[in-house]
Amino acid sequence: MKLRKAVITAAGWGTRFLPVTRSQPKEMLPLVDKPLIHYSVEEAIKSGFEQIIMVTSASKRAIEDYFKGSPELEKYLTNRGETDLLERMGDISGMSDYCYVLQREQKGLGDAVLTVKVVVGNEPFAVMLPDDVIDSSVPGLKQMLAVYEKYGCGVIAVTPVADEDVGRYGIIEPQKVDKGVYEVLGLVEKPEPSKAPSRLAIVGRYILTPRIFDVLKTTPPGKNGEIQLTDALNQLLKHEKLYACDLKGTRYDAGTPLGWLKANVDLALKRQDIAPEFKKYLKSLL
Numbered sequence: 001m002k003l004r005k006a007v008i009t010a011a012g013w014g015t016r017f018l019p020v021t022r023s024q025p026k027e028m029l030p031l032v033d034k035p036l037i038h039y040s041v042e043e044a045i046k047s048g049f050e051q052i053i054m055v056t057s058a059s060k061r062a063i064e065d066y067f068k069g070s071p072e073l074e075k076y077l078t079n080r081g082e083t084d085l086l087e088r089m090g091d092i093s094g095m096s097d098y099c100y101v102l103q104r105e106q107k108g109l110g111d112a113v114l115t116v117k118v119v120v121g122n123e124p125f126a127v128m129l130p131d132d133v134i135d136s137s138v139p140g141l142k143q144m145l146a147v148y149e150k151y152g153c154g155v156i157a158v159t160p161v162a163d164e165d166v167g168r169y170g171i172i173e174p175q176k177v178d179k180g181v182y183e184v185l186g187l188v189e190k191p192e193p194s195k196a197p198s199r200l201a202i203v204g205r206y207i208l209t210p211r212i213f214d215v216l217k218t219t220p221p222g223k224n225g226e227i228q229l230t231d232a233l234n235q236l237l238k239h240e241k242l243y244a245c246d247l248k249g250t251r252y253d254a255g256t257p258l259g260w261l262k263a264n265v266d267l268a269l270k271r272q273d274i275a276p277e278f279k280k281y282l283k284s285l286l
């Protein structure tokens, strides 16, 4: 079954980015000159998804405004003959079919996913956490779709992490089935390194079957008092298999200041209009 709907969760407080997130949604922080969330939208579209469902909160109007586009600005640039700027702006509003769902209370990722049940209905769908930016020749979700089609089950993205980072992620108990592909035997959210079943951490990309909604309805609050998608997936294993895919490419945790800075530097160095001067500057720092 062709997947059509990609859910992007963007309702969190962004506490790791305070104080800027007092008034600015974390998802709108720029990576070079596009907001974080734009990269997830592009990845979804390049992977063949037709509808983008954003889970937002009351303070995230800037996201909706961004994807709505600005006819006034377009008119202004057209009148001035600013074709380069018009091209750079792109047809963001026409790129996809967007839909917004409000998460009233921030009760965790599992609750955010449950919020979209009414829009997703009874079909498999993708979930993306925009903090996780994947820079790869084949888009991250597209790589996961290949695994989904091969095994016919839900798929999550994973990456190896260092011991000291285990407690920041959901960790899987893997059984290798192919190069970079694992059957998931269990999952635990943000474990102590000594209790973690592996060093393979969940990256914010999921391909889920609609059965997850039934499981989420009865998932109690877990780590940090939040309804955890990881806990629901662990329960789901009683009913269906789940696979994990170590994505090819570079993954940035752009939801922390350090990860965001790294992503900015790397992506700027890939830009022909910026890289030559920027490289000179970076060298001057050495």
Ligand code: G1P
Pocket (backbone or CB within 6 Å): 109, 129, 131, 132, 168, 169, 170, 171, 189, 190, 201, 202, 203, 204, 228, 229, 230
């Ligand atoms: C969420 C998930 C976690 C996953 C991580 C990836 O955690 O709960 O399992 O490893 O995203 O970025 P959060 O970063 O929202 O605390």
